[in-house]
Amino acid sequence: MKNMNRRKFITNGVAAGGLAVAAATSRPTEAKAAAGTFGGYPDSMGVLVDMTKCIGCRTCEAACNEEQGLPAPDKPFDDMSVYDEERHGGLPRRTTAKAYTVVNKYEVAGRDHPLFRKFQCNHCQEPACLTSCFVNAYSKTPEGAVVYDPTVCVGCRTCMVACPFYVPAYSYESAINPVVKKCIMCYDTRLKFGRPPACVEACPNGVMTFGKRKDLLAQAHKTIENNPEKYVKHVYGEHEVGGTSWLYLSDVPFEEVGFDTHLGNAPIISYVKDFLAMVPMVLTIWPALFAGFHLLSTRKAAADNDKS
Amino acid sequence: MGFKKGKILGLATLMALALPLSPPQALAEGQLNDIHGNLYEAVEFDHDMHIELLQEDCSKCHHHVAGVATSQRGCASCHRQAVEVPDPSCKSCHSLEPFSAAELGRTEGIPFINHRVKPGLKAAYHQGCLGCHQEMGGPVGCQDCHAMTENGEKFYHTGAHAPAPGKTDKHH
Numbered sequence: 194m195k196n197m198n199r200r201k202f203i204t205n206g207v208a209a210g211g212l213a214v215a216a217a218t219s220r221p222t223e224a225k226a227a228a229g230t231f232g233g234y235p236d237s238m239g240v241l242v243d244m245t246k247c248i249g250c251r252t253c254e255a256a257c258n259e260e261q262g263l264p265a266p267d268k269p270f271d272d273m274s275v276y277d278e279e280r281h282g283g284l285p286r287r288t289t290a291k292a293y294t295v296v297n298k299y300e301v302a303g304r305d306h307p308l309f310r311k312f313q314c315n316h317c318q319e320p321a322c323l324t325s326c327f328v329n330a331y332s333k334t335p336e337g338a339v340v341y342d343p344t345v346c347v348g349c350r351t352c353m354v355a356c357p358f359y360v361p362a363y364s365y366e367s368a369i370n371p372v373v374k375k376c377i378m379c380y381d382t383r384l385k386f387g388r389p390p391a392c393v394e395a396c397p398n399g400v401m402t403f404g405k406r407k408d409l410l411a412q413a414h415k416t417i418e419n420n421p422e423k424y425v426k427h428v429y430g431e432h433e434v435g436g437t438s439w440l441y442l443s444d445v446p447f448e449e450v451g452f453d454t455h456l457g458n459a460p461i462i463s464y465v466k467d468f469l470a471m472v473p474m475v476l477t478i479w480p481a482l483f484a485g486f487h488l489l490s491t492r493k494a495a496a497d498n499d500k501s
Numbered sequence: 502m503g504f505k506k507g508k509i510l511g512l513a514t515l516m517a518l519a520l521p522l523s524p525p526q527a528l529a530e531g532q533l534n535d536i537h538g539n540l541y542e543a544v545e546f547d548h549d550m551h552i553e554l555l556q557e558d559c560s561k562c563h564h565h566v567a568g569v570a571t572s573q574r575g576c577a578s579c580h581r582q583a584v585e586v587p588d589p590s591c592k593s594c595h596s597l598e599p600f601s602a603a604e605l606g607r608t609e610g611i612p613f614i615n616h617r618v619k620p621g622l623k624a625a626y627h628q629g630c631l632g633c634h635q636e637m638g639g640p641v642g643c644q645d646c647h648a649m650t651e652n653g654e655k656f657y658h659t660g661a662h663a664p665a666p667g668k669t670d671k672h673h
Contacts, residue, residue, distance in 0.1 A: 248631065250643060255657050269659035271643070306635075389600040398631065399624020403600040408609070408617070415614045419575040 232436070233318035237337030238384065239406035239438040240393055241413055242311060244450070245423065246400045249273070249296055249309035256395030257294045257313075260379055264291050285451065288313060290364040293376040294392055299450045308443070310450050311392070311400070314339060314360045314376035315430060316438035321461030324469075325355035330373075336385060337406060337438040338378035346372040357434050357456050378438070409440055416442060435460030540653035544646050562629055563589045575615040595625040 255270035257263070268275055276298040278286055285297040294313035301308050316339045323331035323339065330345040331352065348371045353361045361375045379390040388394075389403035402409060413428040429447050430437035433456050441447070448454045462469075555561045558569075565571035568585040586593070596604050599621030608617045620628060634641050643649070654660035 246628065252657075258658075259656060265664050266658055267664060269663050270657040271659045387602040393600060397623060397627045399620035399628055404605055405609075411614055412618050415575070415618060419573075419615070 231319055233406070234335045234337065235407070237335060237406050237438060238403065239337055239409050239440060240390065241402040241409040241440045241442065243400055243416070243442045244308060244310055245442065245444045246398050247296070247309035247311060248398055249276070249298055249307070250397065251296055252395050252397060253311055253392035254292065254294055254296060256391040258292070260382060260391035261293060263293070266292070288360055288362050288375065290362045290374040293374070297451060301445050301449060304445065308445050308450050313439070314378070315358055316378055317434055317460070318436040318438070319460035319462050321355040321357060321434070322352035322361060324462040324465065325351045327351065334380060336380065338380040338384050340377045340380045341373065341375070343372045348372055355461065357453065357461060406438055413440055413442055432458040434458070539650055540656050541643070541647035541649055561633070575618070591625050592622055595620060595622040597622050
């Protein structure tokens, strides 16, 4: 599976389909745990984002670009006109194959300054992208990052549909080998060596705090408790879709600044778990079972044929 | 006041000298260096001017270490007394690398959560300076305090390293 690319995958046709099924039934233990009552790795790391502190300088975007070796941006990172850009339907900027994190500006009535919201992969405890990926390109590492193996990705974009936060982006411009691209929490270059993501370290204003997720949650609740008149009494990401490694504090209701507050607290996998558990049973037991029935039911006829 | 201006300047210099990424020759009295090394020049910080402007109320910046009780709720719940510490420099409390494995390991053992919730040195400077500048109408632009270096222009893809005009991403 490791060396499979898009072309091989397609040319292998049915055989590759069989392999993919085999992969789905023999996922590594970490993913298998997600099918049960996996609440996340106990000592996994996370980032607490205090949006009240963000000044919208876009240094995190520049740091991400540099760390991940992404292509040069269309506009300089100190150009604030990007905040006026709109996508279809008046939506603000989103993550792309060239930008794994973006900051958006929200004018909020009654607030002195606009609120800036940094956006990137939230690194779910039980990721929908991982669940949806039929070539098993994704994994959740014990450090907390949701990473993916681009050499396995066949570019089907199912994860883009599955992600409740619309995070994974697609390298449309690559005609030969288009793959899905997203933030990996700087896993390869930093997180696995115990260092914070580049955006966290680059932030001048201490918007982001890096640490163990359970410690960050305690800190977040303490911050709210110490400033009850300032903060919304909710830590976004504590429970949403089963919890995320990135957590958010805000002084404006989350739904007013682009957060989906109707996602529910159940991990996305729980909606499909029952069905997915059936798939290996159907694919492995049924053929043998019904082949057996068939042999049994035709045995007499076959024996008769042999006699004659 | 338990400390003198000259001492603070000296501490600032000492602090700057301790920075691994900053070139030592760029250090001079009264300069606060770019903590992450090389994106911006050192801040030319006029300490005397700030003392005069704040009418010698050191606690405006050196919060709860300069003999004035803190008003922050998390601190004040225990620390009702005004304290004066021997080293009032930002660096003596705020870590240069707040998220290093060593620092995270050290703070993990601290039983009081309010002692752990503390910005790193760079964040402390920016929150302190910028917060006050916003309130008092001081300069708030990045380059109002520190000029961008050549490395900074590369990092931000700006100035001499700006992308060619007219390019747009069609897949937003």
